[in-house]
Amino acid sequence: LAEVGETCDAISQVARDLGLRDLGLTEERPEFVDLRDTLDGILRLYARGAAKATHIERDYCDDLPELMVPRGRVAQALISLVSNALANVRGAPVQRLRIQLRADDAVVTVTVSDNGQGRARSLDHFFEPGASEAHAAGGLELAAARNVMRSLGGDLLVESLRGSGSTFVAWLPRPKQHELRPSGTVRKPEAASRERRRSVLVVEPDRRVLAALSHLLRERYDVLLAHGCQEARALLADGTRPDAIVAACDDTDSRNFVEWVLTAHADLTRRLLITSDLESSDDTLLGLPWLEKPLEPAALMRAIEARFVAPLRKTGSSSQRLPRVVAKG
Numbered sequence: 001l002a003e004v005g006e007t008c009d010a011i012s013q014v015a016r017d018l019g020l021r022d023l024g025l026t027e028e029r030p031e032f033v034d035l036r037d038t039l040d041g042i043l044r045l046y047a048r049g050a051a052k053a054t055h056i057e058r059d060y061c062d063d064l065p066e067l068m069v070p071r072g073r074v075a076q077a078l079i080s081l082v083s084n085a086l087a088n089v090r091g092a093p094v095q096r097l098r099i100q101l102r103a104d105d106a107v108v109t110v111t112v113s114d115n116g117q118g119r120a121r122s123l124d125h126f127f128e129p130g131a132s133e134a135h136a137a138g139g140l141e142l143a144a145a146r147n148v149m150r151s152l153g154g155d156l157l158v159e160s161l162r163g164s165g166s167t168f169v170a171w172l173p174r175p176k177q178h179e180l181r182p183s184g185t186v187r188k189p190e191a192a193s194r195e196r197r198r199s200v201l202v203v204e205p206d207r208r209v210l211a212a213l214s215h216l217l218r219e220r221y222d223v224l225l226a227h228g229c230q231e232a233r234a235l236l237a238d239g240t241r242p243d244a245i246v247a248a249c250d251d252t253d254s255r256n257f258v259e260w261v262l263t264a265h266a267d268l269t270r271r272l273l274i275t276s277d278l279e280s281s282d283d284t285l286l287g288l289p290w291l292e293k294p295l296e297p298a299a300l301m302r303a304i305e306a307r308f309v310a311p312l313r314k315t316g317s318s319s320q321r322l323p324r325v326v327a328k329g
Helices: 001-020 033-046 072-088 143-153 188-195 207-217 229-237 252-264 265-270 298-310
Strands: 029-032 054-061 067-069 095-105 108-114 155-160 167-173 199-203 222-226 243-249 272-276 290-292
Touching: 029 033, 029 072, 029 155, 029 188, 033 054, 033 095, 033 108, 054 222, 067 072, 067 272, 072 095, 072 108, 072 143, 072 167, 108 272, 155 272, 188 290, 199 207, 207 222, 207 298, 222 229, 229 252, 243 265, 252 265, 252 272, 265 272, 272 298, 290 298
Parallel strands: 054 095, 199 222, 199 243, 243 272, 272 290
Antiparallel strands: 029 067, 095 108, 108 167, 155 167
């Protein structure tokens, strides 16, 4: 009973924070909304119900503006997408849900991806009210979520293939110039100064190791998972900028990925932490910190912390090698 009461109190608080009150009774006025806060509140709402095997990945860009929208309506639409994704991943060997926030000069986009079974039916039927596969579990229908986005000048699109999961992309227009705050910024001072959780991208071809590292790191960091180098390349090419990249480097493909980061994304070079066995280490790892497999959890945590707090080297000292970090498994 105590746990039920605690859960009800938490849900009530999140609902108040998201503006989910008196819905349908009054016309909700637009206000400045930070989608990061809204999505974090929704994820707290579902944290107790999500299976322990579910890996929720947050991938938010740093320069995200606030939107001028009705808070409750947008929150309900996002609840629909999150609950739908959580329902889709049930039964998957490694249940993954990734939420991305991106912004350009015209719009802000929210991408909700899952690695569920996907859908075989036509994409046109995803948003048919009443269709069995158009319902979000525990939330609004996907059709209603799309109507909300369209009524606010945006839209909701979907890509889904059987066996490859589903990806929903919702976008909303940025505030117009006359809607900006008098100071010329759309960010709240308290939001701009808040401490951001560090993010770690884990690149690992072994699904079991990938899941284990996610469980180990997610209590302290926002963890992004890449099952192999191809997925990691796509993430980085899409603009993902983690604070640290923990990348397995045990074969030719993984070495090519490390070399690609060193050449194509030099700004991420100092965020790389390689995991490898000594027998497979070669010149690709020279100058990069690395940990010996099998990984020892405490050594991994220490190494990541060192990468976060290590001061940036002065310009012109690129010829100086970074210290290696070797931990016996």
